[in-house]
Amino acid sequence: MLKIIIPTIMLIPLTWMSKPNMIWINTTTYGLLISLISLFYLNQPNDNTLNSSLMFFSDSLSAPLLALTTWLLPLMLMASQHHLSKEPLTRKKLYISMLILLQLFLIMTFTASELIFFYILFEATLIPTLIIITRWGNQTERLNAGLYFLFYTLMGSLPLLVALLYIHNFMGSLNFLMIQYWIQPLPNSWSNIFLWLACMMAFMVKMPLYGLHLWLPKAHVEAPIAGSMVLAAVLLKLGGYGMMRITTLLNPLTNFMAYPFMMLSLWGMIMTSSICLRQTDLKSLIAYSSVSHMALVIVAVLIQTPCSYMGATALMIAHGLTSSMLFCLANSNYERIHSRTMILARGLQTLLPLMAAWWLLASLTNLALPPTINLIGELFVVMSSFSWSNITIILMGINITITALYSLYMLITTQRGKYSHHIKNIKPSFTRENALMTLHLLPLLLLSLNPKIILGPIY
C-alpha cells in the first residue's frame, strides 16, 4: 500500500516546488499515474483479501472505493483550475496541498485494517474538508456550513471511539482480518443496544441518514467545486464503507435495531427526492439527490443479504461518479453566471451543445437508466428490500419515479426551451471541462460492461 501512499505524500513537495505555470499540470499528471497503480488492487484473487502489511489491506470492497478516490484527485484538480486562477500563487498551492492531504487520508482510511486506525483517519478527513469549505467557499453561509459539518460528524463519532475501545478490550484486537473469526453473536440487551447505536451513529450521520442530514445541503452548497466533488463522491461513501465493516461485529442485534433506521431511510428517500422537485438552487438539488441515493445504501446495508451488499457497493461507486459529474456540470454553469439559481441559465443546449450531451448522460445515469451500474445497484437494492418486506416495493417504486422526475426536471430546466436573454455572451465550453466530463463518464459507462469489479466481496 505504500506504493500509493508515498507517491501521494510526495505530491505535496511537487506542488510547492513546481514552477508557477506547471503546478496544475504536474499534480494532475502524477495524480493520474497514482490512480493507475490503484487499479492493480482491483484484481482480487479468489475471495481472499490482499494483505499488504500489518496495517493495510485491500479487499473487493475497499479496492473499488480506493480506485474511485485516486481517480477523483486529478478530476478535482482539473475542476478547480478556473476558480483559483485569480488567486495568488501561495493560496493555489495551499488549496492543492489541502486536496492532496485529504486524498492521503482517504486512501489510508479505505485500506486501514485496524478499526481504531480507521477511526483516526476517518476523523482526520474532516480537517482538510473543513478548511476547504470555510476558506475557499463563496458565501457567508460557509462558516455555518463548516460548523454544522464538523459538529454533526464529531457528535456521532465520539461515541464510536468509546465503543471501539470497549470492543477492543472485550475481544482483544480490532484487526479486521482477525475479528472475522472471533465474532460472538450479540444478544439483545439494553447495553448492547447502546453499543449498536454508538457504533452505527457515526456512519449514519456521515451517509447521511434522513433525520441527520441537515449538514449535507449546507456543506455541499457552500463548498467550492473540488470540495463538493470529494464530499459527494467519497466522503459519503466512507459512511457506507464503515457501516459495512462494522456490521460484521453487530449480529444478530441488527435485525432488531435496524427497524427505525430502515423506516427513516425509506421515508427519507422519498422526502428528499420530493424536495428536489421544489429546489431553485442547482447545487442544493444535487445535494438532496445524494441524500436520497445514500438512503438506498443505508437500506441495503441494514438488510444484510448478499444481494443487497452487492447492490450497495455498486450503488456507492456509481453514485460517486454520477454525483461528482453533476457537481462539475453545475459548476460549469456557476462559473459562467456566478449564480446557482437554475432558471437563470436556461436553454443551454442551443449555446453549448456538447455540454448538453454531458448533461443528458449525467441525468440519465442519475435516474438509473439501464444498463448503467446505477441501475444494477438500485435494482439489487430494490430486489433485496422486496424480499425483506414486500411493501417496500411501493416506496422504492415511488422513489425511482420521483428520481426520474427531478433528474429530467433539472435537465429540461437548464438545457431545453428558449434561452434566457442575458446568457448569450457566456464563454464556450473549455476543453478542460469537456475532458472532465469525459473522464467522469467513461468509467461509469465502461463499468457497465464488467460490473463484476464493483460488486463487492460477496460476488
Next chain:
Amino acid sequence: MKPPILIIIMATIMTGTMIVMLSSHWLLIWIGFEMNMLAIIPILMKKYNPRAMEASTKYFLTQATASMLLMMGVTINLLYSGQWVVSKISNPIASIMMTTALTMKLGLSPFHFWVPEVTQGITLMSGMILLTWQKIAPMSILYQISPSINTNLLMLMALTSVLVGGWGGLNQTQLRKIMAYSSIAHMGWMAAIITYNPTMMVLNLTLYILMTLSTFMLFMLNSSTTTLSLSHMWNKFPLITSMILILMLSLGGLPPLSGFIPKWMIIQELTKNNMIIIPTLMAITALLNLYFYLRLTYSTALTMFPSTNNMKMKWQFEYTKKATLLPPLIITSTMLLPLTPMLSVLD
C-alpha cells in the same frame, strides 16, 4: 523589572517547584509551595495597574488557603500515621483534605473561579507561566498520593471541570480567559484518570504544557490579547495564522493531531475500568471546547475580517520578538500522533 531581580525570582519559582517534586517530607513540600507562590506574585504584578493587583491578590489568597488546607491534611495524616513521609495516606479525611487543597491550587471545579480572573489580569508571559509551570507542582503531589485519593470526589470534580471549562469559554472574546477555561477543562481530563492510571495524567500534562506554551508564544508574537487583534494577524504574519489553526484544532482534541493522544488514552483507560458513560460525556463536552477554538480559527485563519484599506498593505518590519523554541514546540504539539505506540515503553 531589572534583570538580576528577575533572575532571582525566576530561580525561586523553579526551585520551589523542584522542591515540591523532589522531596519526600511533607513539610518541605509545603515550603516548596509557599516559595513558589511568594515568588510568582511579583511576576504576576509586572504591570502596575489595579487589575494586576487584584489578580495577584486573588491568586495569593486562593493559593495560601490551599496550602493551609494541605498543611491541615498533612497534620491529620501525621496524627494517624505518625510520620511525615509522602506515601499512601490511610486516613480518608486527610486524603480528602489534601485532594481538595491540591485541586484548589490547580483550578479544578468547584474551585475554578479564580482562574479566568487571575489569567485576565496579568500579562501574556505571566499567564503562560501561571497556566503551565504552576500546574506541575500540584500534579506531582497528586501523582504521589494517587493510590489513596477518593475516586468519587475526584471524578466528580473532573466532570464538572470539563463542563465548566466547556461552557464558560463559550462567551469569551478575550484570549487569556479562553486559555483559562481551556486550562480548567484540560485539568479536568487529567484529574479523571489519576486514580486509574497516573502515567496517562503525566502524558496529558506534558502535551497540554507543550500546546499551551506554543499557543501563548504565538499570541505573544503579535501581542494580541483579544480575538479582534488576533484577526489582524493575516496581514503581518500569514504563516502564524496557519499555525494557530493547527494548534487550536490540536487543543480541541481532533485526530490526527497530538491533542487527540491524551483524549484517546484517557478514554481507553476509563473503558478498561468499565466506565462507559463518563468518558462519552467528557468527550462530548470537549466538543464545546472545540467550538470556541474553532471560532478563534475562523476569525484568524479562515476568514478575513472587515478591515480598513490601510490595513491591507502593512509595512513589513523585521521580526524582533523572540519566540524561543517555537518550531519544535509547534511540531510536538501537532504531529506526535504517529508516535503513540511508543507509549508502550511506559509499561
